[in-house]
Amino acid sequence: MNHGGEQGDTGDVALTAISLDISEYRYPGVDDARKICGREYDRFLAGHKDNPYTIFTHVSESDFVELDRAGFRRLDYNTSCRKLAITTPTAPHEEAGTRFSALLTLKAQEMGVWRLLSSRGSTTMETQERKKEPDASWGPRQRYSETNIKWPSVVLEVAFSEPEDKVKDNAWWWLYRSNRTVLKVITIDIKRESGNVYVTLWERGAAPSRQHPRPEARAVSTLNIFRGQHGNPARLEGTDIALPFKDMLLRDPDPGHGEGDFIFSQAELLEIAENVWADMGLAS
Incomplete structure (x- = not known):
């Protein structure tokens, strides 16, 4: 069956499995992150990308907490590489x-x-x-x-x-x-x-x-x-x-x-x- 790589023990937000068509953004703060997610969502709906993810790099644990409190949903965060995948709900x-x-x-x-x-x-x-x-x-x-x-x-x-x-x-x-x-x-x-x-x-x-x-x-x-x-x-x-x-x-x-x-x-x-x-x- 092939419905299914978080690699090793680190997870890497399973980025090895979703990195083919994803731009990564250095985390810019909550407000700009919201704008970027909005743009990526529009691209997804328009068929210009084939997945609903937005990836941010250089995300600290305090940044993660701030995003969570700001109402961002479907967060998948790897603490070791400081990458965050946000799945935009459809x-x-x-x-x-x-x-x-x-x-x-x-x-x-x-x-x-x-x-x-x-x-x-x-x-x-x-x-x-x-x-x-x-x-x-x-x-x-x-x-x-x-x-x-x-x-x-x-x-x-x-x-x-x-x-x-x-x-x-x-x-x-x-x-x-x-x-x-x-x-x-x-x-x-x-x-x-x-x-x-x-x-x-x-x-x-x-x-x-x-x-x-x-x-x-x-x-x-x-x-x-x-x-x-x-x-x-x-x-x-x-x-x-x-x-x-x-x-x-x-x-x-x-x-x-x-x-x-x-x-x-x-x-x-x-x-x-x-x-x-x-x-x-x-x-x-």
């Missing part, structure tokens, strides 16, 4: 993330466990080398009230017009750099040119070893949604996405109380894709 990106999160909320409510969940949203998580925001994240409420653990147990990453390697690397970082606290990652990978949508559930693969210090994340299940063209219906390949209850709430489900895995059916995920296509101006 309508298809936000549509997919918002609808998937709402669907998860509905399923938690139907099982009567919504009050037991903590919705962590895009809370920034950090390691020694990197600070990163997910598109959405969740974990058991009890974990955060009774322990010092800040990481979620489940993360959602949405990609719109992003390289496949970066999608996989983002999943890898959450799974292997969270001290084993992130148990599952869902990625929704939207391709701008074709409109195809790839939904994947990831988990850790092999444990790191001397021979294999960076093992691959493992795709547990995948649903590929190919947009129909010329009046043809969409074509689906793969399975429902079954997010284990235990990985979300860190305990076994109680079937007697209606608890079970969070099942995202092919029909539900197709509906999300159809809304994404509408935002892209594409007929389904």
Whole structure:
């Protein structure tokens, strides 16, 4: 499967995977950074660049805090090389993330466990080398009230017009750099040119070893949604996405109380894709 280089332990904001069509700017301060992001966003919308990133160099940790407080979103910061990638949210990106999160909320409510969940949203998580925001994240409420653990147990990453390697690397970082606290990652990978949508559930693969210090994340299940063209219906390949209850709430489900895995059916995920296509101006 090739939906997925943060290299080594440094991460480098996965810049090796997204550097083919990106100009880098020396960080100029919040106000000018906002103008630059606006220009890059306009270029992306006009089709003059193929990704939604803006990269700044020479960004200090205090600069990162200032940008975060100023309302910049989707920040991915490498502390060692002092580079910051800002992903400009787009309508298809936000549509997919918002609808998937709402669907998860509905399923938690139907099982009567919504009050037991903590919705962590895009809370920034950090390691020694990197600070990163997910598109959405969740974990058991009890974990955060009774322990010092800040990481979620489940993360959602949405990609719109992003390289496949970066999608996989983002999943890898959450799974292997969270001290084993992130148990599952869902990625929704939207391709701008074709409109195809790839939904994947990831988990850790092999444990790191001397021979294999960076093992691959493992795709547990995948649903590929190919947009129909010329009046043809969409074509689906793969399975429902079954997010284990235990990985979300860190305990076994109680079937007697209606608890079970969070099942995202092919029909539900197709509906999300159809809304994404509408935002892209594409007929389904």
